[in-house]
């Protein structure tokens with residue numbers, strides 16, 4: 001029995017350990033480390049929702065930064081106090097000026113507005129075949145940026161909006177993330193998702209089997225934008241400062257990059273990609289300021305971490321097209337399966353886990369040997 | 381017998397090329413029809429138009445009394461016209477079973493919200509789809525491949541899988557584009573039997589394109605013969621076989637007829 005097939009093992013690795021990590025994070029809110037974990041959670045929402053469009057339905061959207069921006073400004077508009085808004089958003093109508101809503105509600109509003117925007121640009125574009133969506137979404141980013149920078153009576157222009165309350169707690173960020181993952185997971189494993197995948201693999205065949213391509217493409221795009229809008233709202237309340245320059249093409253590009261590296265055909269890929277792309281740049285950051293490695297003082301390498309990530313992306317595209325996780329759903333399968341949680345009460349799971357751990361060294365040695373011998377046979 | 385499909389003067393022009401010109405046909409419910417003709421005669425183009433994949437340049441198509449000429453392919457499929465492809469269009473990464481489930485889910489009734497909440501109605505219907513899909517695989521004699529990836533199946537089995545997939549979608553009219561292509565004589569004889577049986581089981585109407593004259597003559601009740609975009613003869617297999625124009629244009633050249 002392989003270790004990874006053991007439900008108890010999955011429970012420990014994918015549920016209990018992460019949960020402990022999150023509890024520790026929430027007790028240290030405000031620390032540098034907790035900021036990173038929060039960013040990780042938001043990235044999961046962004047990348048998983050992007051995968052619905054770019055991975056599962058075979059379109060290519062670059063629009064996530066725009067939807068984030070809309071979500072961030074929308075929710076800020078509803079959490080800031082009237083005193084702040086008079087100063088930052090003087091042109092707001094009276095009813096909006098005095099309206100403040102609970103943070104989760106503002107996230108829903110953020111999602112709805114992002115979706116409406118997606119509908120406005122998706123409807124004209126997605127009725128046609130071909131890859132107009134990527135171009136249209138890049139256009140959207142540029143337009144949103146221009147509006148944010150110039151409507152200074154509502155958005156405070158390029159100066160941005162400051163003083164967003166720090167509502168983005170570990171709890172709410174990861175609740176939203178898990179909820180998004182769950183909804184996406186369930187959708188993908190129903191007739192809706194199978195239809196999407198069929199459309200991606202062969203749209204003609206899908207269409208002659210009753211799949212309405214326009215509805216499928218549009219709905220996937222809207223759902224994805226909704227989640228990106230919520231992520232934007234969370235991001236804004238994590239940073240407490242938002243302005244147009246945070247939501248530009250490079251932001252979208254980073255999300256797309258994360259999606260490709262983790263594996264855009266898998267929700268688990270979104271989680272793995274987000275983890276790597278959140279934490280690795282932080283590990284690389286010291287390179288930029290010059291570090292001492294084995295007693296050697298390295299020079300300051302500005303842009304080193306970006307270059308390393310770009311190189312990683314190119315390597316992935318060349319050697320592992322499908323991304324790190326490929327089509328595997330091991331993490332989400334474990335998270336959303338009853339078996340995982342029930343294993344806690346099943347003695348046989350404990351004994352098989354123990355056995356799998358004890359025999360692990362032997363088995364890995366054997367499989368290594370088998371691979372090595374196999375290789376030798378091939379080369380002979 | 382009641383008329384199920386009525387095609388009037390259908391034409392398809394690709395720029396200057398008249399791929400199909402004035403194609404008219406009438407299919408009665410429960411009949412098996414053949415569509416034969418030389419390479420490039422326009423047979424596949426006819427099926428493309430009937431299934432909505434191509435919009436005809438001129439002419440009309442009526443199905444069960446409704447004009448479907450301008451309808452989208454997915455709506456035509458929902459009305460019960462389902463087709464296979466000459467060059468196979470399976471969902472190659474999916475398993476054989478999953479391919480058939482795509483057909484089986486066409487008429488599903490649970491909503492996406494039911495699916496997200498995993499309500500009992502969702503589970504029951506999902507199980508039912510799986511059951512139907514397995515049944516169709518069994519009917520085509522390929523259930524042993526259920527959990528294998530579609531593109532790893534032997535060629536003949538892939539052809540049968542395409543038929544299983546559309547059978548699961550509750551068809552009324554099957555359009556089969558060279559279902560026996562690439563099969564050996566034994567396999568295609570088997571296929572003839574299967575097609576007969578599925579017509580009886582489901583009360584289907586079938587239009588099939590076929591190069592193998594044994595299949596066409598043995599299976600069909602009425603044949604349309606095309607050459608360079610036009611119907612040059614039609615009638616019962618025996619009549620068509622003796623038709624001078626058909627012999628020169630098609631049979632004479634191929635000498636495949638037994």
Ligand SMILES: Nc1ncnc2c1ncn2[C@@H]1O[C@H](COP(=O)(O)OP(=O)(O)OP(=O)(O)O)[C@@H](O)[C@H]1O
Nearest residue numbers: 394397399417418419420421422423424425426466
């Ligand atoms: N989408 C298209 N665009 C341009 N020309 C096309 C298209 N589809 C078919 N044709 C042309 O129309 C003619 C008829 O093609 P069609 O595929 O219908 O023939 P067929 O009878 O099915 O032949 P075969 O026995 O080889 O399958 C051919 O000359 C073909 O090149």
Ligand SMILES: [Mg+2]
Nearest residue numbers: 423424425466
């Ligand atoms: Mg053809």
